[in-house]
Amino acid sequence: MSISVQEEDFDVGAEIDALTAGRVDVGAVASFVGLVRDANEGSGVSAMTLEHYPGMTEQALADIVAEAEARWRLNAVRVIHRYGRLVPGNRIVFVAVAGAHRGEAFAACEFIMDYLKTRAPFWKREETPQGARWVDAREGDAAAAARWGTGGEGGR
Amino acid sequence: MNVKILFFASLREALGTASESYTLPAGGLTVGTLRAELALRGERWQALAPGRNVRAAVNQRMAGPEVELRPGDEVAFFPPVTGG
Numbered sequence: 622m623s624i625s626v627q628e629e630d631f632d633v634g635a636e637i638d639a640l641t642a643g644r645v646d647v648g649a650v651a652s653f654v655g656l657v658r659d660a661n662e663g664s665g666v667s668a669m670t671l672e673h674y675p676g677m678t679e680q681a682l683a684d685i686v687a688e689a690e691a692r693w694r695l696n697a698v699r700v701i702h703r704y705g706r707l708v709p710g711n712r713i714v715f716v717a718v719a720g721a722h723r724g725e726a727f728a729a730c731e732f733i734m735d736y737l738k739t740r741a742p743f744w745k746r747e748e749t750p751q752g753a754r755w756v757d758a759r760e761g762d763a764a765a766a767a768r769w770g771t772g773g774e775g776g777r
Numbered sequence: 778m779n780v781k782i783l784f785f786a787s788l789r790e791a792l793g794t795a796s797e798s799y800t801l802p803a804g805g806l807t808v809g810t811l812r813a814e815l816a817l818r819g820e821r822w823q824a825l826a827p828g829r830n831v832r833a834a835v836n837q838r839m840a841g842p843e844v845e846l847r848p849g850d851e852v853a854f855f856p857p858v859t860g861g
Contacts, residue, residue, distance in 0.1 A: 655861055671860065672785060672786050673860070674783070674785055674834070674837070674853060674855070676837050677834055677837035677838070677853070680837050680838065681837075681838075681839075684838075702860060702861075713860075713861070714860070714861050734861060737860060737861050738858070738860065738861040739857075739858065740839065740858065741858060741860050741861070742785065742834070742853075742855060742858050742860075743858055743859065743860025743861070744785060744786035744787070744855070744856065744858060744859050744860070745859045745860070746786070755786060755787040755790075755856070755859075756859045757857075757859070758830075758856070758857030758858065758859050762861075
């Protein structure tokens with residue numbers, strides 16, 4: 622697995638190429654890119670700032686990927702999450718999973734995103750015409766993580 | 778006999794502080810009792826009161842209220858996460 626928590630943008634094509642470079646056992650790569658939207662909860666969003674918990678963030682992402690690797694036979698996993706100030710259209714998060722077949726690649730990619738949403742310590746603060754506001758966690762995110770069977774928020 | 782406490786995001790803003798050093802009492806302390814102790818400090822600290830949606834981590838792993846704190850631990854309190 623390879624995990625990066627960074628301010629800089631990333632190149633989706635280059636990341637996918639790197640995941641499969643020099644190997645011929647990969648039959649499928651599933652990837653997800655999360656972007657900043659220009660609207661949320663009925664308000665325009667001109668920018669957002671992502672805060673995170675340095676140290677725990679990397680550990681939490683590594684734990685999530687390790688759990689995916691325990692559930693499915695995967696060839697390689699790449700996760701990138703940005704922090705700092707971003708504007709609509711900017712990329713926030715990237716998850717790519719390489720496997721022998723599409724089934725495990727699709728499933729593991731979605732699993733990693735669902736768990737990341739409820740376990741990785743990032744917080745979004747949006748700038749709107751009404752002022753800045755912290756984004757509230759969504760009920761739907763916890764439900765999405767819970768459907769994988771062990772709940773969205775692990776204990777110690 | 779100290780632990781380091783960190784606060785993040787809206788909780789850090791509400792409390793007006795990002796971190797502190799806290800001396801553990803002789804009888805020890807759990808995450809839940811530490812949170813309850815902090816909530817007693819005054820109005821701002823009600824952000825940690827029971828019923829408020831607060832999560833905790835110990836040594837950078839999610840932790841429930843029952844987890845016992847040991848000297849040198851890093852405890853963090855924060856709102857539910859919203860990354861991705």
